[in-house]
Amino acid sequence: MRKENGKLRIERDLLEKAAAYFARLGRPRSQRSVYDEALGSQVGQSFLVSDRTYGARRVWHDILALGQRCGLHRIKRRMREQALRARLQIPGLTQGPRAAKCDCRQRAGPPVPG
Numbered sequence: 001m002r003k004e005n006g007k008l009r010i011e012r013d014l015l016e017k018a019a020a021y022f023a024r025l026g027r028p029r030s031q032r033s034v035y036d037e038a039l040g041s042q043v044g045q046s047f048l049v050s051d052r053t054y055g056a057r058r059v060w061h062d063i064l065a066l067g068q069r070c071g072l073h074r075i076k077r078r079m080r081e082q083a084l085r086a087r088l089q090i091p092g093l094t095q096g097p098r099a100a101k102c103d104c105r106q107r108a109g110p111p112v113p114g
Contacts, residue, residue, distance in 0.1 A: 040078045042063055046059045046063065053086055057072065060075040
């Protein structure tokens, strides 16, 4: 903390940061932040439609199929911000909501030689 013209340097730095902060409040939102918000809702919707099984790569392919342009890392970031993690798919699943959708119960064991 050196003195510059009788004032502490840290005071000047804090005042500059405060001025930048309040100047930013008056600005409209950027195109990127608006696009990211819309993309975040599409990512969440795609993830929920997949029964929480799609990871970032498959969600990304869904978003591309809708005609949106974005990168894989952007999708990963949106999923991380929303705390969306794909469930592990366990072979031979016989319980839960997904078991009713498939015929896993019939395929639970190996075929019996006859």
